[in-house]
Amino acid sequence: MPDNLVDCPHCSAKVPSGRFCSECGKPLNKAVDDEPEAVLEAHRAELDKIYEEIEEPHISEHLSYPEFQFSIDGMDSQTMAIIFARAEMKVLDEELDRIIAEISSTRHALDLEHADKDLLISRARDLRHELDEAKSRRAKLRSVEGEIPLKNTLSQLMIQTAKLEKLKSAEKTLDPVVFQEEKKRLQMKIKYLQKDLVSALKTSKQWLKSMDNEIKRLRREISRLDAKLKIGDVSQTAYDSMNRELSKAISIIEGGKRSLEETITLAKKSK
Numbered sequence: 001m002p003d004n005l006v007d008c009p010h011c012s013a014k015v016p017s018g019r020f021c022s023e024c025g026k027p028l029n030k031a032v033d034d035e036p037e038a039v040l041e042a043h044r045a046e047l048d049k050i051y052e053e054i055e056e057p058h059i060s061e062h063l064s065y066p067e068f069q070f071s072i073d074g075m076d077s078q079t080m081a082i083i084f085a086r087a088e089m090k091v092l093d094e095e096l097d098r099i100i101a102e103i104s105s106t107r108h109a110l111d112l113e114h115a116d117k118d119l120l121i122s123r124a125r126d127l128r129h130e131l132d133e134a135k136s137r138r139a140k141l142r143s144v145e146g147e148i149p150l151k152n153t154l155s156q157l158m159i160q161t162a163k164l165e166k167l168k169s170a171e172k173t174l175d176p177v178v179f180q181e182e183k184k185r186l187q188m189k190i191k192y193l194q195k196d197l198v199s200a201l202k203t204s205k206q207w208l209k210s211m212d213n214e215i216k217r218l219r220r221e222i223s224r225l226d227a228k229l230k231i232g233d234v235s236q237t238a239y240d241s242m243n244r245e246l247s248k249a250i251s252i253i254e255g256g257k258r259s260l261e262e263t264i265t266l267a268k269k270s271k
Helices: 036-052 077-109 117-142 149-169 176-231 236-270
Strands: 005-007 014-016
Touching: 077 117, 077 236, 149 176, 149 236, 176 236
Parallel strands: none
Antiparallel strands: 005 014
């Protein structure tokens, strides 16, 4: 057995050494388990730590693109990651604020004399797990780099157009032959970029329609879920969880859609 693994005195699982078992959540030190106040103090310290130090975990540079709980017709995984990673980060920031607020509340509740300690300790573990998952997801979203074709083409078009204007302003200081050569070269680049821009605009507009269709589908799923709750096919707990995930997906798509619409507006002005 590797040095960093120990036997849990409660469930007998081989787990990493530490204060608590990663399988059953109970203290790995039997002496601590026999001292309720020591258990509470350990959880208080843990809550203080995660409340005060919200750090991003290290993520490898070699990553696959993050997956989403929805799909957009005609959009590849790289483009989805670029468009929706930033939108989801905004949603995750709100989730982190909620989790941190609940961690603070749980920390204070542990100090109340008649509080349900077992329930609060269980809630503390759940919050810690939620926080770790949110931080890990956010770090993966932050690793996404690049721009969609429309934005790349628009940026290049603006650069080449600016170069042409600078060249024209310097015409009198240049050899006429050199000026015409450079002017022709830049004009050809701009011409090809304008063609690419028209194509990228068309594709981006199709993505907008696909986003609208996916939002409509997700809203129907929420309505279907409402019906199941009313007839007793799903519990309130299951309903709350599924409704939260569906609503989150809608918020992410709407955020990505707004960003794409802004880029399309800029591209239309540059045509």
